[in-house]
Amino acid sequence: MTHSLLWLGGVSLSPETRWWLWQWxxxxxxxxxxxxxxxxxxxxxxxxxxxxxxxxxxxxxxxxIEATPAPNKGRGRSCETYRVAPSLVAKLAALPQPSVPLADCIESVSGWEASGDKAVDDVTTAVKMTPIDGGSKRRALETLSDSELPMDGSDNGGGDGSVLLSPLPPNLRKGHARKYQLTSANRWLVMVLLAHADSAGQVIGLGFSELKSLTGMGRSRLHSQLSKLKRLGLLGHYQPGRMGLGGRRTSLFTLNLSHPAFGRRDRLCVDLLIWTPRTKGAPLPPMTEINGLAEALFVVAMLESRSSGGVGPHGLSDGDEAVFDDARWLLPAGFRVGAQGAWLAEHYDEALAHWLQCRLQAYALQLLARSEGSDASNIDDVAVRHPDVVKAIVDDFPRWPQDASSLGGDADALPPQVTLFYPLARHLAVQLQDLLELANASHDAVDVTSLDFCLIPDNRDRQAAWRLYGFAKSREDATSPIGLPATLDPVTSDFAVWLRRRQQASAWVSGMSGPPGGHAQHHGKEGTDSGATRYRRLPPKQ
Structure with missing residues (x-):
């Protein structure tokens, strides 16, 4: 019944009150x-x-809470007998009791004590961690006394921007120190997210309105709490929900299970830093397979929707051709949008593309954990499609227009949304698998099929980087973590800028009887700004 509190909605209880009942x-x-x-x-x-x-x-x-006076047993303060109202106990007992893969993390967060000795250890760990949000570590360390600083005197073990782990020692009373403490409201929000997360720390299908109901927070306070959790490093990534592609997309949350507060550092087997070198003229952050597949998909959809007869677009300007080539470079070899291109092009939205990219990452991590990326070089091979990923795609996009498919009348054919997104997820899984194989070359082999993977952004020194974490199912299966850095080369086109300008130009033209004056000149400038200079990359691994 204890975990049922994390599913208790529809009652007017503040997060502090819910935490109080949790402790009870x-x-x-x-x-x-x-x-x-x-x-x-x-x-x-x-x-x-x-x-x-x-x-x-x-x-x-x-x-x-019901309170009745209790008889006094001598001198002292009067006592009362307190009990939780039977109506609340019955309401909790009637709630569903789903399995909680991260139950151990919930217990770890709820028991995260604020002792001085532990705070010293946490600060030492914090300066060795790669930062999640820059600029916090040095200011946080300034609030500590000399006796509370790391024993080795180091201040730059993790680079500028490392965050201080919470909570701080109780003798810190400076106002700004509270920003780095884990309050009861922080704990409750983290625990609700943990209760609804899968084994990799991904929270899917939990809408913002439902999260407000489960935490007892208003919208503004919830946004503030999420920002604080991201600054402290417990929340690795948050992607707001969005309407588009046939329905409402709920918010996505990725918890950073490598944070010591979750108690899973002893299960960490993979700690791979994937960074992207910045090149002249490239957007910030640079586009790679990790963060650019969704926008590359929309670029190809917009340009291929102009073609006919199953051939690629022709008659493009130099700028458009460079953007198209970069988009095709990120996508799998031989990938085509097909008849769905026109419908996709009509539904482009920048925030929706970011949401879709987060889901593609989640699909890829599912495949990676099952080694699907290592032996599936043919993206059209239906026999190796993993049913869990297929189901996840269909569940995410249940209202996909079936007439947008080019599958014909084959009753056994996969839904069109699966044929579109599964190859992208597999392609990303292949890229991550290749990076892991390179890291394994100088390390004891790690069986990735026994790991839960988590991919979160890591903005160190304003570089575009990602952290790929792999956690063993149990502490007994854990090995020494792989911690070598890896590099992923980018393309130089700024897909978001190109798509935004393309969308604005289309809206302008659709409202006019003819092309706007000077459109050709504007179109040429668009191609120049979007990155006509190509960045040479090695050919993809066969």
Whole structure:
């Protein structure tokens, strides 16, 4: 019943109140009463006195906690018998009890104690971690006294921008130190995300409105809390939901399970830094297979929708041709959008492309964990398509227009959204598999089929980088982590800028009886700005 609190929605309870009830369930039991004084109850629940007493009064006033006077046993403060309201206990018992793959992480976060000795260890670990958000570590370390700094005196083990792990020692009372502490509201939001995440820390299908209901936070506070979790490094990535491609896309969350607060550092087997060198004229961040497949797809869809007879676009300007070549370079060899191109081109949206890229990463990680990327060089081979990934794609895009497919009348043919997105996911899985093989060449071999993978952005020194983490299913299966860096070459075209200008030009032309004046000159400038200079890359691995 304890985890049922993380699915409790539709009731007016603040995150502090929910945390208070969580502590009750852990230390007393929701179905058990306790007799004590008002002052000693917060100590029993291990919550701050000021917060505990105020929360208890609120719960009593709302009827969620019942209190009856208890007979005094001599001198001292009067006692009361407290119990959780039977209506709330019954409501929790009626909630579904789904399996929680990250239950151990929930317990680790809920028991994350603020002791001085532990804080020293956390700071030492923090300066060795690659930063998730820049500019926080040095300011955070300045709040510590000399006795609380890392023992080795290092300040740059992880590079500028490493974050301080929470919580700080309780003797820190400076106002700005609270920004680096893990409060009860922070904990509760993290625990709700953990309860709805898969084994790799991916939260899918949890809408923002539902998250508000489960945490008791308003929209502005929830946005503030998510920003803080990202700054502290617990939340690796957050992609807001978006309407498009036939339906509403819920928000996507990726938890950074390598954070010590989750207690999984001893399961870490892969810690691969994938960085992209910056080149002259390239966009920031540079486009690679990791972050550019979705926008490359829309570029090809827009240009191929102009073609006929199954051939590629022709008659392009130099700038458009360079962008098209870069987009084709990122996509799998032989990949074609087909009859779905025109429909995709009409539904392009920059935020939607970012959402789609996050899902392609998740599909690829599913394939990578099952070694599908290592032996599937033919993207049209239906026999090797993994059913879990196929189901995930269909579930993500249930309203895909079937008449946009070129599959004909084959009843056994895969849905068109699968034929479109599965090859992209496989292509990304192949790229990640190749990087892992290079890292394994100088390391003991790691069986990737036994790992859960997590891919999050890592903005160190303003470089475009990603962290690929792999965690063993159990501590007994863990090996020493692979920590070698890898490089992924970019293309120089800025797909987002090109798509935005293309969309604006199309809207302008559609509202006019003829082409706008000076359109050809504007079109040429667009091609120049989008990156006509190509960056030479090695041919893809066969």
């Amino acid at each position: 369930s852990r230390h007393i039991g929701l179905d058990r009463p306790v007799t004590c004084s008002l002052r000693t109850l917060p100590d029993r629940l291990q919550v701050p006195d000021s917060q505990g007493q105020a929360t208890l009064r609120s719960l009593k006033a709302s009827g969620w």
